[in-house]
Amino acid sequence: MPPSLSSDSCLVSLRDVEKRYGGKVALRGCSVELRRAERLLITGGNGSGKSTLLRILAGITPVSSGQATVSPEFDAMRVCYVPQVGGLYQNLTVIENARALSHLVGAETPKDLERNWFVRDLGLDRFLQAKGAELSGGFQRLAAIACALAARPQGLFLDEPLTGVDPERAERLLEGLKSPGGPEFLVVTDHSSARFPFADRIVDLAQGEMR
Amino acid sequence: MLPARILLKDLVELTQSRVLLMLVIVVPLLLVLLIGNVRVREPVLRVAVYTGGTAEAKAGGANRKLEELRGLLDEWSNVSVTEWTGETPDLLERSKRERIDLLANWEDGWHFYTPQTHPYRLQYIATAAQGIVVSIERARRAKESAAKLDEIVSLMAKSSGKQGGEPPEEGTPREAQAEALKLVQEMKDAEEKSTATPVPVIAAALYNEVTRYFPPVSQADRSAVPGLIALIAVFTPFLLASAAFVRERETGMLEVLVLAGRRRWPALVAGKLLLPLLVAAISLLLQLVLARSFFAFGLKPGLAGMLALQFLAALGSGLLGLSVSATVRSQQQAYLVSAVYLLCLMLVTGYVYPLEQAGAVVRFASHALPLTFSGPAFEGWLTQGAGPALFPAEAMWLAGQCALAAILCMAALRRFERTL
Numbered sequence: 001m002p003p004s005l006s007s008d009s010c011l012v013s014l015r016d017v018e019k020r021y022g023g024k025v026a027l028r029g030c031s032v033e034l035r036r037a038e039r040l041l042i043t044g045g046n047g048s049g050k051s052t053l054l055r056i057l058a059g060i061t062p063v064s065s066g067q068a069t070v071s072p073e074f075d076a077m078r079v080c081y082v083p084q085v086g087g088l089y090q091n092l093t094v095i096e097n098a099r100a101l102s103h104l105v106g107a108e109t110p111k112d113l114e115r116n117w118f119v120r121d122l123g124l125d126r127f128l129q130a131k132g133a134e135l136s137g138g139f140q141r142l143a144a145i146a147c148a149l150a151a152r153p154q155g156l157f158l159d160e161p162l163t164g165v166d167p168e169r170a171e172r173l174l175e176g177l178k179s180p181g182g183p184e185f186l187v188v189t190d191h192s193s194a195r196f197p198f199a200d201r202i203v204d205l206a207q208g209e210m211r
Numbered sequence: 212m213l214p215a216r217i218l219l220k221d222l223v224e225l226t227q228s229r230v231l232l233m234l235v236i237v238v239p240l241l242l243v244l245l246i247g248n249v250r251v252r253e254p255v256l257r258v259a260v261y262t263g264g265t266a267e268a269k270a271g272g273a274n275r276k277l278e279e280l281r282g283l284l285d286e287w288s289n290v291s292v293t294e295w296t297g298e299t300p301d302l303l304e305r306s307k308r309e310r311i312d313l314l315a316n317w318e319d320g321w322h323f324y325t326p327q328t329h330p331y332r333l334q335y336i337a338t339a340a341q342g343i344v345v346s347i348e349r350a351r352r353a354k355e356s357a358a359k360l361d362e363i364v365s366l367m368a369k370s371s372g373k374q375g376g377e378p379p380e381e382g383t384p385r386e387a388q389a390e391a392l393k394l395v396q397e398m399k400d401a402e403e404k405s406t407a408t409p410v411p412v413i414a415a416a417l418y419n420e421v422t423r424y425f426p427p428v429s430q431a432d433r434s435a436v437p438g439l440i441a442l443i444a445v446f447t448p449f450l451l452a453s454a455a456f457v458r459e460r461e462t463g464m465l466e467v468l469v470l471a472g473r474r475r476w477p478a479l480v481a482g483k484l485l486l487p488l489l490v491a492a493i494s495l496l497l498q499l500v501l502a503r504s505f506f507a508f509g510l511k512p513g514l515a516g517m518l519a520l521q522f523l524a525a526l527g528s529g530l531l532g533l534s535v536s537a538t539v540r541s542q543q544q545a546y547l548v549s550a551v552y553l554l555c556l557m558l559v560t561g562y563v564y565p566l567e568q569a570g571a572v573v574r575f576a577s578h579a580l581p582l583t584f585s586g587p588a589f590e591g592w593l594t595q596g597a598g599p600a601l602f603p604a605e606a607m608w609l610a611g612q613c614a615l616a617a618i619l620c621m622a623a624l625r626r627f628e629r630t631l
Contacts, residue, residue: 021630059473060466061631081470086463091227100220104471106212157470 009036011074011155011185012057017066019052026052027208030066034187036073039178041196042189044205050189051084051159053205057187058157077155077184078105080148084159084189087144088132094143095128098150110150117179118146121172138164145173149182156183160190174198213472217482218489221455225486235451235490236497239443243498247506249435258313261295261302310567359397366390434594436506438562440498441521441589444491445582448525449552451487452532453545456627461542469631476624480533487529488522495521508593516599517592523609524585530616537620537627556582584608 012034019027027049034040034057042050055061058081059070080101088097098110110116114125122142127135135143141164148156162170177186178198193202204211225231260277277294299305306314306326314324459465472479495518502508511517532549539545557563559573560582566574577583584605591597599606 055466055631058466058470060469062474062628064629075473079470081466083463083466086461087467089224089462089464092224096223096227100223101467104216104220104468106216106471 010034011036011071011077012059013067013069014056014063015067015069017056017063017068019049019056019061020064025208027056027205030205030208030210032057032203032210034074034185037184039186039196039198039200040188041193041199041202042187042205043191043193043202045191047207048205049208050191050205052208053203054157054159054187054189055081074155078107078151078153079155079157080105080151080153081157082144082148082159082161084163086140088135088140088147090133091131093129093131094124094135094147097132097143098147101147102151105151105153107151107153110152113150116146116150117176118149118173121176122146122169138166138169141165142169142173154184156186158186158188161188162190162195170195213475213478214482214485216471217468217479218485221483221486222489225490235447236494239447239494240497240501242443243436243439243501244505246439247434247436247502256291256313257309257311258292258315259295259306259309259311260292260315260317261299262317263296263298307567310565434506434508436502436508437590437593438586440495440502440593441524441586442556442562442582443498444495444521444589445524445528445585446549446553446556447491447494448484448487448529449532449535450546450549451490452484452529453535453539453549453552454542455483455487455533456536457539457542457545466631474628476621476628480530480620480624483533483536484526484529487532488525491525491529492518492522502593511592511596511598513592513596513598513600517589520588520599520602520606520609521585523606523613524581527581527609527612527616530613530620534616534620534623537623556580559583560586562586578608579612581609581612584612 010033014030014032017027017030017032018025030049030053032040032053040057042053044050052061056063056068058079059074060081062068088094089100092100095113098113102108102110113119113128119125119128124139124143124146127139127143132140132143141161145158145161148158161173165173174196176182188196188199190196193199193204262274262277277292295302295305302314302316303324303326305311306324312325312327314326316324456465459468468479472482499508499510503510531552535548536545539548559577560566560580561569561577562582566577566583569577584602588597588599588602588605591601592599
């Protein structure tokens with residue numbers, strides 16, 4: 001019998017989860033719940049298992065042991081994920097990337113992209129026709145996040161979204177993410193909790209275990 | 212829906228990559244144009260005349276018959292006649308070994324035989340030399356019959372008393388008689404079932420039919436075009452599929468794709484296979500247009516069936532490519548594997564070197580590659596109009612390869628998933 005979710009608002013539940021890559025343990029004894037309308041922050045140092053936990057919560061990575069339960073509601077949601085590195089098709093323009101991603105997740109093709117805050121405020125409007133490979137590292141990150149947001153996701157998983165982004169644009173991105181009308185839930189990883197004061201809950205990891 | 216979404220995304224990506232587009236569509240067309248005029252000088256119809264080399268044979272008109280046949284056939288550039296002399300215990304075995312199409316045997320009253328067993332080859336050989344039917348089965352039956360006759364004779368001897376006037380052993384005659392009758396009945400049954408009855412060849416008919424089916428200068432002259440098209444149709448899906456997952460991984464988009472598909476791997480595999488198959492189909496159709504326009508290879512009846520056969524080959528190849536994509540760590544490795552696969556297709560499937568002359572290991576290994584079965588079928592269809600109905604065994608092999616490749620692909624993906 002599959003394990004039940006603790007409450008109606010629970011979308012994903014992890015119980016005593018472990019993830020191994022070959023002989024290396026990336027995550028151990030981790031129990032977390034992802035709830036509706038929640039902003040969850042996963043923090044920790046390098047190699048602490050943040051990205052692994054994020055991918056397990058998103059349903060990308062299977063667990064090696066433990067229980068991972070996903071609600072049917074979560075399965076039906078339009079969810080996007082932005083990886084720590086890349087996240088853009090390098091030979092497509094930003095607009096084409098946005099269309100491709102929206103199409104992949106079954107969203108409507110985004111129109112008037114330049115009018116959206118994640119394009120205008122992040123300074124991406126002048127790069128909409130530029131190919132992914134032509135953008136700087138920081139703009140590639142921002143463009144990947146913008147493409148995910150253009151698909152109007154109900155849930156968003158961001159893996160270290162501020163890496164390589166200048167403080168001014170990082171500030172604007174965080175403002176935009178916490179404003180209403182965005183994704184129903186948000187899961188973010190970062191090495192510091194200070195940059196995400198609006199997080200409802202923080203999961204702190206060290207060497208693959210919850211602190 | 213997801214496979215269609217992945218196809219559209221991949222299609223957009225492909226159209227934006229001019230180099231890849233050139234490699235998978237334009238370069239194959241140029242190759243067909245470039246080497247389309249290369250002709251294989253090997254004769255289409257190989258005829259061996261066995262005279263036995265004895266004085267009796269020569270006196271009996273073997274030389275005259277040989278000269279007559281040479282006169283009939285030698286003027287055709289793609290028909291060769293060779294004379295076999297001396298003792299050859301097993302003519303059919305020798306014919307197989309030396310890839311002979313027709314064998315005229317003096318010792319058998321100039322009956323013609325063919326060791327070819329493939330239906331499409333057989334059809335044309337049989338039609339070419341009207342009235343000539345397969346003899347392998349007949350020879351086998353003849354051997355069996357001879358053995359049984361010996362047995363019957365010995366049993367009859369037992370039942371009627373041993374040679375030299377010795378009295379029969381008690382209890383034996385009735386059993387031996389019954390056994391002999393049983394063997395006679397078996398022989399009769401076998402004779403009734405046998406459809407392979409050779410008839411003497413009629414020189415005029417042979418002349419006319421060879422002219423019709425093996426004209427010296429026409430598309431029936433073995434050209435590089437059909438084989439090349441079949442090779443490209445199998446290789447293109449592998450090339451594109453072998454980089455499918457690993458390219459997504461390198462751009463960091465694999466997780467996005469997996470999340471979009473909610474880890475429904477069969478749907479992801481189907482989506483990732485659609486583009487390679489679509490590109491292979493477009494490429495194949497364009498090459499058929501070129502083959503028709505520049506090299507007079509007209510489309511033959513049974514196009515849909517032949518395309519279905521080629522689709523099976525492309526599907527198997529694409530699934531193998533996806534297995535590779537789930538196993539290698541970079542696009543560079545994927546393209547290296549593709550290069551090795553291309554070499555295998557060229558060397559181990561009969562594309563360059565005939566399998567009949569290859570070693571047992573190569574012949575065994577050839578069964579793992581789709582081109583071994585799709586190549587001869589496509590060549591037979593495009594050059595001689597051999598319909599897909601003549602290739603049921605090939606279709607079965609290709610379907611089996613697809614099933615195995617699908618199992619291999621899912622196993623590779625299960626392993627791959629653990630590394631996500």
